[in-house]
Amino acid sequence: MKRNDRTILGLTMLAHAMVHTYELSLPILIPVWLVEFGASKATLGVVLSLGYALFGIGALPGGVLSDSYGSRRLIVVCLLGMGGSFLLLSFAPTLPVIALALLLWGTAASVYHPSGLSLLSTGIEPDDQGSAFAYHGIAGNVGIAFGPLATTLLLLAFGWRTVVAVLAVPALVAAVVAFRTSIDETAAVETETRARDSSAERTTRTDGGLTSISDLLSASRSLFSGWFVAVFGVVMLSGLYYRGVLTFLPDLLSGLSLFAPIDVAGKSLEPARYLYAGLLTVGMVGQFAGGKLTDRVENTAAIAVAFGTLALIALVFVPAADAGLVPLLVVSFALGFWLFAVQPLYQATVAEFTPPDARGLSYGYTYLGVFGIGALGAAVAGYVLQYYSPTVLFLVLAGFATVASLLGVLLSLRAGSELV
Incomplete structure (x- = not known):
């Protein structure tokens, strides 16, 4: 892989692992919240479902924003949003604030898949895209398999608020790294196609792209x-x-x-x-x-x-x-x-x-x-x-x-x- 390909792959693998780490850490916290907030399983189930629902529903506007403003920017926003929502979660005094934090997490996390996968498909050379998709998927599975384990082990030593605050740190650090990373998001697109569409693309990226429902x-x-x-x-x-x-x-x-x-x-x-x-x-x-x-x-x-x-x-x-x-x-x-x-x-x-x-x-x-x-x-x-x-x-x-x-x-x- 070229340097640009490796940089894109590393960025997307990191973000993908974090998205699924946070996704699967939340159910581990439910038994703790049942005791602390005295809520029913049904109530907490609804609260968690709302966050997960936005995780899926937000993918469509996330895709529109990715085409309009660029994938890397959306990944930075995703990481900042997930880290910020977990920081809010660590200070949540009541169940409604828990719900707000989870809604913010679902909204932030929802933009990752359309922006990350778009970046892989347009930034990495076609001959390497298959392997890139595979490594990217493996990173997501690392989060799926080991995120809940990390949360469980941290809970053995710390209270849940401290655990959530600790989990927020990697996303915030990664957001800074992503913001400072320089990549060519359209390296995989044919040169003549980029040249033909360059003016339109620059206009799209600066004026917001799809600006109306129509x-x-x-x-x-x-x-x-x-x-x-x-x-x-x-x-x-x-x-x-x-x-x-x-x-x-x-x-x-x-x-x-x-x-x-x-x-x-x-x-x-x-x-x-x-x-x-x-x-x-x-x-x-x-x-x-x-x-x-x-x-x-x-x-x-x-x-x-x-x-x-x-x-x-x-x-x-x-x-x-x-x-x-x-x-x-x-x-x-x-x-x-x-x-x-x-x-x-x-x-x-x-x-x-x-x-x-x-x-x-x-x-x-x-x-x-x-x-x-x-x-x-x-x-x-x-x-x-x-x-x-x-x-x-x-x-x-x-x-x-x-x-x-x-x-x-x-x-x-x-x-x-x-x-x-």
């Missing part, structure tokens, strides 16, 4: 009039599968006799949590493998195969759990691998099916689909488990993955045609 609607119609609509379907179904399987998986695993709690020195250890963490850790390997696949095979064909595999995993998960420990471990780690392997595949596919000057907007829609609409997967899973059974849930998840696989086949058949 501009946004026009740009959106342009995106969805092409095959991006099928790509959006893939990412939306990916989000539904992701939230649907991960939200209640710890609870499902803990209900198995194989993972009954164990008393050690007067403390209850729950093996299901360790399997869950292991599954997320395996996701790092999946992210890397998925990124490498984008360099070697047609992305849309790989999407078809990957989601077909996820459908098969969903179909065999419950039988594997009934069959014993070894089959369950095999299918669980396969789930972790393929669940995260699809992410660099669809990220690269978004870049393939969208023009560079709308890349931020396209990734905004992408993560509106993944985290916004995809968040409904948790509600679907809860409803199905409440009124039906785990078997029915995994059948529903298999349905999501099957439709995504079919869309991958359709995109593969049209890969050689006009895309946008």
Whole structure:
């Protein structure tokens, strides 16, 4: 990689890890807040859900702002916002202030994915983009897997307010580093294209780009009039599968006799949590493998195969759990691998099916689909488990993955045609 590529990759990996570290540290704090504020689980659940909802919903305006003002600026704002919101959280005297801090966190964090992925797709040379997406995804998985662990360990030595304040520091330091970093955000765009669009781009970056709802609607119609609509379907179904399987998986695993709690020195250890963490850790390997696949095979064909595999995993998960420990471990780690392997595949596919000057907007829609609409997967899973059974849930998840696989086949058949 060139120096500019390495700098961009380092910046986005750092920010991506922090976004998911903060995202997964919040549930660890809920038991503490239940005691300190005397709130019900339902109330805290709603408060946390509001922050997570903005995390997804804000991706679309984040994409618009990325196209208008540049990705690096948005990443700086994201890091400052996350650090600032955690500082506010450390001083929160009441539950409403907790809610305000989480709303600010969700708003700040929401701009990262469209701006970070746009920066990777326009700043890093095409031959290195697949590996860049993979390393970027691995960094996110580091935050997912180890962020909650770091929060838990800090809570052993400090009060929650101190822990939250300590967690705020890395984001604030990273914001300063990002602000002082010099990069070429459009290095991957062909020279003649940059030259042709340079005047328009400079105007866009200084006047705010999409300055009205009509501009946004026009740009959106342009995106969805092409095959991006099928790509959006893939990412939306990916989000539904992701939230649907991960939200209640710890609870499902803990209900198995194989993972009954164990008393050690007067403390209850729950093996299901360790399997869950292991599954997320395996996701790092999946992210890397998925990124490498984008360099070697047609992305849309790989999407078809990957989601077909996820459908098969969903179909065999419950039988594997009934069959014993070894089959369950095999299918669980396969789930972790393929669940995260699809992410660099669809990220690269978004870049393939969208023009560079709308890349931020396209990734905004992408993560509106993944985290916004995809968040409904948790509600679907809860409803199905409440009124039906785990078997029915995994059948529903298999349905999501099957439709995504079919869309991958359709995109593969049209890969050689006009895309946008």
